[in-house]
Amino acid sequence: MAKITYIEHNGTRHEVDVANGLTVMEGARDNNIPGIEADCGGACACSTCHVYVDPAWVEKLPAKDPMEEDMLDFAYQPDPTRSRLTCQLKVTDELDGLVVQMPEKQI
Amino acid sequence: MGQIIVVGAGQAGASLVAKLRAQGCEDAITLIGEEPVPPYQRPPLSKAYLLGEMARERLYLRPESFYAEQGIALRTGTGVAAIDPEARHVTLTTGEVLPFDQLALTTGSSPIRLPAAIGGDLGGVYTVRGLADVDAMTGEFSEGRRVLIVGGGYIGLEAAAVAAKKGLQVTLVEMAPRILQRVAAPETADFFRTLHRSHGVDLREGVGLDRLTGEGRVAAAELSDGSRLEVDFVIVGIGIRPNTALAEAAGLAIENGIRTDAQGRTSAADIWAAGDCASFPYRGGRIRLESVPNAIDQAEVVAANMLGAGQAYEATPWFWSDQYDVKLQITGLNAGYDRVIRRPGAKEGTGSHWYYAGEQLLSVDAMSDPRAYMVAKKVLDAGGSIPAEAAADPDADLKIYMRR
Ligand SMILES: Cc1cc2nc3c(=O)[nH]c(=O)nc-3n(C[C@H](O)[C@H](O)[C@H](O)COP(=O)(O)OP(=O)(O)OC[C@H]3O[C@@H](n4cnc5c(N)ncnc54)[C@H](O)[C@@H]3O)c2cc1C
Ligand code: FES
Numbered sequence: 001m002a003k004i005t006y007i008e009h010n011g012t013r014h015e016v017d018v019a020n021g022l023t024v025m026e027g028a029r030d031n032n033i034p035g036i037e038a039d040c041g042g043a044c045a046c047s048t049c050h051v052y053v054d055p056a057w058v059e060k061l062p063a064k065d066p067m068e069e070d071m072l073d074f075a076y077q078p079d080p081t082r083s084r085l086t087c088q089l090k091v092t093d094e095l096d097g098l099v100v101q102m103p104e105k106q107i
Numbered sequence: 108m109g110q111i112i113v114v115g116a117g118q119a120g121a122s123l124v125a126k127l128r129a130q131g132c133e134d135a136i137t138l139i140g141e142e143p144v145p146p147y148q149r150p151p152l153s154k155a156y157l158l159g160e161m162a163r164e165r166l167y168l169r170p171e172s173f174y175a176e177q178g179i180a181l182r183t184g185t186g187v188a189a190i191d192p193e194a195r196h197v198t199l200t201t202g203e204v205l206p207f208d209q210l211a212l213t214t215g216s217s218p219i220r221l222p223a224a225i226g227g228d229l230g231g232v233y234t235v236r237g238l239a240d241v242d243a244m245t246g247e248f249s250e251g252r253r254v255l256i257v258g259g260g261y262i263g264l265e266a267a268a269v270a271a272k273k274g275l276q277v278t279l280v281e282m283a284p285r286i287l288q289r290v291a292a293p294e295t296a297d298f299f300r301t302l303h304r305s306h307g308v309d310l311r312e313g314v315g316l317d318r319l320t321g322e323g324r325v326a327a328a329e330l331s332d333g334s335r336l337e338v339d340f341v342i343v344g345i346g347i348r349p350n351t352a353l354a355e356a357a358g359l360a361i362e363n364g365i366r367t368d369a370q371g372r373t374s375a376a377d378i379w380a381a382g383d384c385a386s387f388p389y390r391g392g393r394i395r396l397e398s399v400p401n402a403i404d405q406a407e408v409v410a411a412n413m414l415g416a417g418q419a420y421e422a423t424p425w426f427w428s429d430q431y432d433v434k435l436q437i438t439g440l441n442a443g444y445d446r447v448i449r450r451p452g453a454k455e456g457t458g459s460h461w462y463y464a465g466e467q468l469l470s471v472d473a474m475s476d477p478r479a480y481m482v483a484k485k486v487l488d489a490g491g492s493i494p495a496e497a498a499a500d501p502d503a504d505l506k507i508y509m510r511r
Contacts, residue, residue, distance in 0.1 A: 004487070022165070025446075026165065029168075029169070030169075030170045032169070032173060032176070032177075034129070039152075039400055039403055040399065040400075040427060041148040041150060041151070041155075041168075042435070043150065043427055043429065043434075044425035045434065045436055046400070046425075046427075047481070067434065067475070067477055070477040070478045070481070071477045071481065073478065073481070074477075074478070074482065074485065076480035105232065
């Protein structure tokens with residue numbers, strides 16, 4: 001389980017507990033947090049689950065695979081270090097305290 | 108307070124009700140679905156879920172509690188038997204009558220089944236549409252068993268990939284001269300044929316199924332080339348039909364699906380439709396799409412229009428398919444293409460096929476090449492094109508054709 005803070009683009013914060021094994025995207029979906037659309041349901045096919053990871057967390061997350069990297073390159077206003085696709089981030093105890101920020105829009 | 112009823116608790120139905128609430132709709136909303144579970148995503152049914160790599164709850168588009176929290180009455184395991192557009196009520200299969208002010212039909216589609224006359228009703232013959240279908244067949248997926256897959260479209264090919272990965276002996280027959288005949292160019296079919304054969308799938312094109320035989324349960328298949336095959340079970344993936352019967356019985360216009368205008372209105376007042384079941388105007392013609400993105404986008408436009416937005420639905424078609432470790436992403440619609448350009452990918456076994464009509468780019472199939480897919484999608488969604496010479500040159504930077 002990890003406590004994850006999702007910050008909407010307008011600044012609204014949502015702090016929720018997400019079970020291990022789910023993805024950070026599913027944590028937002030299951031808690032009805034707006035800003036992550038996830039049209040493909042986590043298939044790494046749509047890039048509508050994009051967030052900016054808090055700078056303190058960038059190094060602590062598992063590396064992006066090439067597919068995620070390429071999809072992110074075409075997301076809306078990607079940041080080379082902070083951007084991630086939340087459907088590719090699996091929740092573990094190590095993610096406790098993670099903070100992610102939503103982009104202005106997903107596409 | 109008005110009454111909104113949504114018939115069909117699938118991808119489009121779930122998106123529609125969520126959007127209604129997100130837009131501040133205060134009407135009473137009832138979402139009615141035949142299946143016994145809350146709305147779920149279907150793509151994993153022929154991919155990760157069939158492989159056994161995904162828990163059932165993860166398929167749900169929203170947790171069950173979402174609907175109550177949002178004041179949406181979700182009635183699962185309940186069918187709508189009839190609509191009376193004049194009296195403005197629906198009759199449930201239980202006989203219960205529910206009045207509506209506005210009604211949305213998101214009834215989806217049903218797989219085409221093999222006729223009983225050729226063994227379609229034997230035990231061990233499956234289609235892949237719902238959770239119940241997949242739950243019924245997972246027990247069959249043990250190593251060494253022999254599966255026949257009928258149909259070389261995306262569903263059949265994905266099922267073949269799962270079966271091959273699990274160590275089954277897989278035969279796939281496609282009646283047409285090649286796999287993906289209806290949806291993709293020969294180049295893309297070649298790519299997937301090679302991929303499946305390299306994983307040991309016995310893929311036979313131009314070969315149809317004459318009949319399935321067995322005592323109560325399927326044991327063998329007779330093929331159109333005269334051969335006979337012993338099988339343990341069969342998966343049929345020969346296409347779907349939109350679920351229009353309910354609308355048709357209510358007198359709504361049907362034209363390759365429930366006919367809607369650009370805003371998603373059917374021919375009856377205050378009755379709307381979206382998703383697999385609906386056909387809509389597109390570039391001077393009329394189309395019906397069978398995909399998750401279409402179900403979501405169209406349902407969201409319909410939700411806004413039910414609240415008076417008056418928006419036209421501008422489809423930006425896209426689709427994906429996972430087979431083995433290849434991710435296929437498709438953008439645009441290739442209907443009417445006159446040539447296909449190949450663009451090699453950065454890595455072995457990746458690349459993209461670009462469909463053109465004259466100088467206009469129509470569509471791209473990208474095989475594990477998300478960069479090609481994303482560039483083409485951005486350009487096509489903005490109504491642009493990319494010169495074929497640039498598409499063919501792997502060193503050409505295509506990003507310059509994206510509008511900023
Ligand atoms: C195995 C499989 C794999 C797929 N893979 C992909 C993919 O990779 N990418 C992609 O984009 N698309 C894919 N699709 C297609 C995608 O899932 C559909 O296009 C999408 O689900 C359509 O949504 P919908 O809401 O229109 O229909 P559905 O999701 O089918 O929902 C319709 C619901 O309405 C219910 N219903 C119908 N009639 C009634 C009635 N009279 N009363 C009550 N309820 C009723 C049905 O039981 C059903 O639950 C796949 C489909 C399948 C089956
Ligand atoms: S949900 Fe589609 S890429 Fe993450």
